[in-house]
Amino acid sequence: MDLNIIWFILVTVLFIGFFFLEGFDYGVGILLPFLGKDDKARRVIINTIGPHWDGNEVWLLTAGGAIFAAFPHWYATMFSGFYLALFLMLVAIIVRAVSFEFRSKDENSKWRNTWDWIIFFGSAVPALLWGVALANLIRGLPIDETMTYTGGFFNLLNPYAIVGGVASFLLFTLHGAIFLTLKTTDDILESAKATARKLWLPSTIVLLLFVVYSYIETDVIAGFGINPGVVPIVALLAILSVGYFLKVKREGWAFIMMGITIAFSTISIFSGLFPRVMVSSTNPDWSLTIYNASSSDYTLGVMSIVALIFVPIVLIYQSWTYWVFRKRISRKSELEY
Amino acid sequence: MDVLALARWQFAITTVYHFLFVPLTLGFTLALALMETQYVRTGDEKYKKMVLFWGKMFLVNFAIGVATGIVQEFQFGMNWSEYSRFVGDIFGVPLAIEALLAFFLESTFLGIWIFGWEKLSKKMHLAAIWLVAIGSNLSAIWILIANSFMQQPVGYHLVNGRAEMTDFFALLTSGHVWVQFPHVFFAGISTTAFFILTVSIYQLNKNKNQEVFKSSFKFAIVYGIIGTIFVAIIGHSQAQYMVKVQPMKMAAAEALWESENPASMSLFTIGDETKREDVFALKIPGALSFLAYNKFDGEVKGIKNLQAEYEVKYGPGNYVPPVAISYWTFRMMVGAGAAMFFVLLIGWWVAYKKNFDFSPIFYKILLFGVSLPFIANATGWIFTEMGRQPWTVFGLFRIEDSVSKATTAGEVLFTTIGYTVLYGILLIPTVYLWRKFAIKGVDAMNIHESNHSEN
Numbered sequence: 001m002d003l004n005i006i007w008f009i010l011v012t013v014l015f016i017g018f019f020f021l022e023g024f025d026y027g028v029g030i031l032l033p034f035l036g037k038d039d040k041a042r043r044v045i046i047n048t049i050g051p052h053w054d055g056n057e058v059w060l061l062t063a064g065g066a067i068f069a070a071f072p073h074w075y076a077t078m079f080s081g082f083y084l085a086l087f088l089m090l091v092a093i094i095v096r097a098v099s100f101e102f103r104s105k106d107e108n109s110k111w112r113n114t115w116d117w118i119i120f121f122g123s124a125v126p127a128l129l130w131g132v133a134l135a136n137l138i139r140g141l142p143i144d145e146t147m148t149y150t151g152g153f154f155n156l157l158n159p160y161a162i163v164g165g166v167a168s169f170l171l172f173t174l175h176g177a178i179f180l181t182l183k184t185t186d187d188i189l190e191s192a193k194a195t196a197r198k199l200w201l202p203s204t205i206v207l208l209l210f211v212v213y214s215y216i217e218t219d220v221i222a223g224f225g226i227n228p229g230v231v232p233i234v235a236l237l238a239i240l241s242v243g244y245f246l247k248v249k250r251e252g253w254a255f256i257m258m259g260i261t262i263a264f265s266t267i268s269i270f271s272g273l274f275p276r277v278m279v280s281s282t283n284p285d286w287s288l289t290i291y292n293a294s295s296s297d298y299t300l301g302v303m304s305i306v307a308l309i310f311v312p313i314v315l316i317y318q319s320w321t322y323w324v325f326r327k328r329i330s331r332k333s334e335l336e337y
Numbered sequence: 338m339d340v341l342a343l344a345r346w347q348f349a350i351t352t353v354y355h356f357l358f359v360p361l362t363l364g365f366t367l368a369l370a371l372m373e374t375q376y377v378r379t380g381d382e383k384y385k386k387m388v389l390f391w392g393k394m395f396l397v398n399f400a401i402g403v404a405t406g407i408v409q410e411f412q413f414g415m416n417w418s419e420y421s422r423f424v425g426d427i428f429g430v431p432l433a434i435e436a437l438l439a440f441f442l443e444s445t446f447l448g449i450w451i452f453g454w455e456k457l458s459k460k461m462h463l464a465a466i467w468l469v470a471i472g473s474n475l476s477a478i479w480i481l482i483a484n485s486f487m488q489q490p491v492g493y494h495l496v497n498g499r500a501e502m503t504d505f506f507a508l509l510t511s512g513h514v515w516v517q518f519p520h521v522f523f524a525g526i527s528t529t530a531f532f533i534l535t536v537s538i539y540q541l542n543k544n545k546n547q548e549v550f551k552s553s554f555k556f557a558i559v560y561g562i563i564g565t566i567f568v569a570i571i572g573h574s575q576a577q578y579m580v581k582v583q584p585m586k587m588a589a590a591e592a593l594w595e596s597e598n599p600a601s602m603s604l605f606t607i608g609d610e611t612k613r614e615d616v617f618a619l620k621i622p623g624a625l626s627f628l629a630y631n632k633f634d635g636e637v638k639g640i641k642n643l644q645a646e647y648e649v650k651y652g653p654g655n656y657v658p659p660v661a662i663s664y665w666t667f668r669m670m671v672g673a674g675a676a677m678f679f680v681l682l683i684g685w686w687v688a689y690k691k692n693f694d695f696s697p698i699f700y701k702i703l704l705f706g707v708s709l710p711f712i713a714n715a716t717g718w719i720f721t722e723m724g725r726q727p728w729t730v731f732g733l734f735r736i737e738d739s740v741s742k743a744t745t746a747g748e749v750l751f752t753t754i755g756y757t758v759l760y761g762i763l764l765i766p767t768v769y770l771w772r773k774f775a776i777k778g779v780d781a782m783n784i785h786e787s788n789h790s791e792n
Contacts, residue, residue: 051448054403058440064410065433072425079414079421080741086415087752091759094404098763101400105393105770147422149743295426296501306434314441321449324456334455 003300004290007070008277010307012270014066016263018059019130019172023262025053027176029096029123030169033116035180035191042116043104043335048183051325053100055318057093069303073147073293074277081141081149081278082133085156089129096122124169131168134269135161135210138218140281147288160217167210170203171265175258178242181251185330193251200243207239207265218272231271235264341740343749344416347756351408352722353715354760358402360714363477363522364529365395366443366470368560370463377463386549386779387556391533396451397770401763403444408756410436416749420729420739426501427493427508428483435479443472477525478518485513487730488721489582500733513582516575523567524717527677528710530561534684535707536775541693542700549779551693558685565678572674573628580629580637583731585647585656586724588640589663591625592618600625600637603664610660613641651732658726666720673713680706 028049036042049056068075079086095118103115139160142151177199180192211232238260245254273279277293280286294300329335338346369392376384410432413421421428446468453462485508486493492507493500502508537554540547580587587593592606594613602624607616623633638646640657647656680702687695725731729739 047452051452053448055441055445055448058436058444061407061410061440062433062436064414065429065436067429068414068421068425069429069433072422072429075414075425075429076418076421076741077743079411080416080418080743083415083741083744083748084752086411087755090408090411091755093407094759094763097404098400098766101396102766102770105397106773146742153748295429296496298505299426299430299502302502302505303430303433306437310437314437314445318441318445321445324449324453 003297003304004294005275006304007066007294007300008270008274008290010311011063011066011070012267014059014063015270016266018056018063019262019266020259021052021056021059023127023172023175024179025049025056025176026123026127026172027174028180029119029176030127030173031176031180031192031195032123033120035188035195036116037187037191039109039112040331040335041188042112044184044188044329044331044333045180046100046103046119047329047333047335048180050100051321054097055321057097066303066307070295070300071277071288071290071293072295073288077143077147077149077278077288077293078137081143081151082136082156084153085129085133089126092122092125092129094122127172128165128169130172131164131166132156132161134168135164137278138214138269138272140218140279140287142282143278143280143286143288144282145286147286147293150282160213163206163210163213167203167206170199170206171258171262174199174203174242175262178246178251178255178258182255183328185328188331189328193246193249196251196254197246200246204239204243207261208236211236214272229271231264232268235261235268238264338746338750340744340746340749341737343746343753344740344744345736347416347749347753348412349719350753351405351412351756351760353718355402355405355409356714356718357711358398358405359477360521360525360528360710361395361398361532362402362473363525364527364560364564365391365398365532366466366473367526368529368533368556369395370466370470372556373463373466377459383548383552387553390549390774390779391553392451393774394532394536394771397767397774399447401767405760415752416741416744417729417739418741418743420734423499423734423739424486424730426499427486430502430505431479431483431486431508435476435483439472439476439479441472443469443476446472474522474525477521478514481518481521482508482511482514485511485517487728488517488725489513490730490733495733500730512578516571516578520568520571520575523564523571524710524714526564527561527568527674528714530557530564530681531677531707531710533557534561534681535703538695538700538703539775540778541695543778545693547778551688554684554693555688558681558688561677561681562685565674565681568674569678572671576628577630583725584638585640585643585658586663586721587629588638588643589658589660589724590667590720591637592660592664593625593637593639594641595639596636596642597639598626598636599623599634600629602628606664608660608664613657654727656727658724663720663724666716666723669716670713670720673709673716677706677709677713680709 028045032042032045036045064075067078099115099118099122103112103119106112136156139158141149142155144150174196177192177196181189181196184192238257242254242257242261245251245257275290276287277290278288280288369388372384372391373388375381376388413428446465449457450462450465450469453465457465489511490500491511492502492504494503495501533553534557537550537557540550541554576587591603592608592615593600593603594615599622601620601622604619604621606618608614608618609616625637626635627633629635629637640660644656648654683699684703687693687699727735727737729736
């Protein structure tokens with residue numbers, strides 16, 4: 001296995017980490033105005049992700065940095081190609097980050113309500129856009145022989161990508177609801193449970209629809225032939241089992257299975273791309289691959305050593321923070337304002 | 338305007354705005370770590386109150402600093418994709434390492450610190466804020482390693498029209514990094530000192546018996562004097578380094594049209610940029626040679642001579658950066674820095690010799706003085722980036738080759754307006770919260786304390 005493949009795998013791992021962790025952050029943010037019936041409930045809900053959301057977001061920055069360092073042409077083509085979509089995502093990320101810090105620093109209820117809805121918007125927009133982006137990546141984009149994106153913003157809004165967006169939106173929202181069932185108590189816990197059960201069926205249906213649609217719109221699953229391989233099947237079995245575990249009130253298991261759904265869906269998409277990183281719909285020969293888009297072996301080698309040392313350290317201390325804040329949060333908890 | 342001009346405006350606006358907040362993060366995390374160390378060592382509740390109050394002020398800043406920083410990482414790909422292709426092999430590495438080593442550390446332990454007052458022992462909680470301080474300043478090192486490559490490329494070779502890394506350690510040990518980083522580090526300390534000073538004097542003016550703000554004021558005076566002295570000393574070695582590796586930037590900073598030996602330093606010049614000559618100039622003979630070499634003779638190259646030299650080396654073209662902007666931003670930076678030092682000296686005298694019996698004039702000076710570090714920070718960066726023009730990577734890659742090919746002028750205009758409006762709007766709640774806490778003083782922590790029983 002060469003360094004290019006290792007770095008493709010590492011980028012996939014960073015996205016899995018990001019979607020798994022930030023996925024429930026987005027979900028919690030989306031559900032905040034609906035499950036938080038009063039200010040106290042909203043503070044409880046924010047506190048479930050309060051110590052973590054910022055660290056979770058760094059997974060995206062690291063993934064972005066890793067793409068830049070390991071596959072500069074991928075970074076250049078994708079970021080300049082998804083221009084307006086990324087701008088929208090950045091606006092959402094900015095206002096969301098600010099809202100978490102600002103909302104409780106003033107007692108005025110209008111002030112807090114405004115920031116809470118900004119948290120909703122700032123979580124909902126990226127949750128949707130990630131699915132749109134991934135769907136477009138595997139569907140292919142107009143890219144010319146100089147690795148330059150030649151489409152516009154509305155090329156990205158095709159029906160297939162929109163189904164992908166709805167799927168990621170629903171999956172992250174469900175993920176957030178299940179996360180809340182593990183972190184809250186009493187009335188908030190009950191409404192989180194009910195929400196998770198309600199969200200499961202539409203999430204599963206849209207995910208299935210996306211898989212079927214992928215057969216038609218992309219070469220990703222067609223590449224597998226009749227046997228799609230074990231990875232997408234695990235993802236589908238996992239989302240089915242989430243429904244079962246929610247029904248029998250085993251939320252811990254539901255959360256684990258949700259994690260597996262997200263991880264294996266991400267792997268399915270990235271393994272469908274492999275060895276390409278951006279598919280050119282103009283001419284298959286103009287696609288960006290892990291070889292023609294990559295950095296030199298020297299750079300990949302340096303980055304491998306750095307990643308080998310520091311990724312495990314990050315995993316250890318981030319896991320530790322979840323251990324420190326492992327207790328459920330109730331209305332009676334000492335809340336951070 | 339074309340895509341290039343718009344992308345440059347966007348970079349300038351978003352970077353200057355982002356860098357309003359970054360120095361405060363660098364300096365504040367360290368200040369909080371020092372204050373909390375005092376609290377843990379002495380057990381004095383006064384220090385805990387300081388940590389809580391300034392911590393709140395800092396968090397308002399941190400949120401917006403982090404959020405606007407994400408735009409910085411993304412816009413290299415969005416607006417400068419051709420630059421990213423050319424330099425990604427090298428430039429992407431410090432950016433990725435910055436996220437992996439610094440951002441994770443900073444964000445994760447900040448979460449622990451904010452929410453962990455009751456969950457962790459005092460010492461663990463203290464360790465958390467130290468890790469945040471280390472993380473944020475580490476991030477400054479890595480981003481400046483990236484920027485230093487643009488000012489003085491090292492450890493690379495050119496393959497198929499792009500720069501590839503040949504020596505990672507050459508990047509880390511680049512002389513440019515180790516004059517630039519300390520300059521930024523101490524600028525962060527100085528900026529934070531002024532912020533603390535201004536809020537403290539506002540509180541002390543209302544009620545002179547507040548122990549918390551007297552201690553904060555004294556802390557800020559010492560912090561700021563150390564900061565400004567080191568900014569100046571390192572700034573001097575930076576200038577000497579610049580004469581060696583970017584002589585054109587130095588020549589532009591001084592509006593030095595012709596090489597001189599000994600070289601005189603401009604006190605005040607009105608020049609004609611197109612004719613490349615002085616209209617009116619007041620100069621100190623030999624002073625520029627002294628700045629460059631610590632002795633009163635030695636040649637400093639002029640703009641016209643360097644232009645001729647570069648035409649031979651790089652082919653025809655204009656290699657002169659905007660002289661008026663370089664000249665004035667350089668002077669504003671140095672002037673604001675010097676003014677800060679003198680304000681701090683008066684502050685020292687007020688605190689230590691006059692026991693806080695300050696005059697209304699000094700009070701007013703400080704309320705305006707808080708703008709000085711922000712002026713110095715912004716003009717310093719405008720100078721260092723403008724003085725490098727027309728290059729994005731000095732001597733290797735030009736700005737007009739750097740811009741994205743996939744974007745249209747309309748798109749870049751749209752996002753530039755978008756960021757400007759959004760950033761403008763975000764200043765309103767930021768300033769509102771800062772002002773509110775500054776007025777309320779230690780009372781602002783009441784909500785916090787009702788939720789946290791003292792240990």
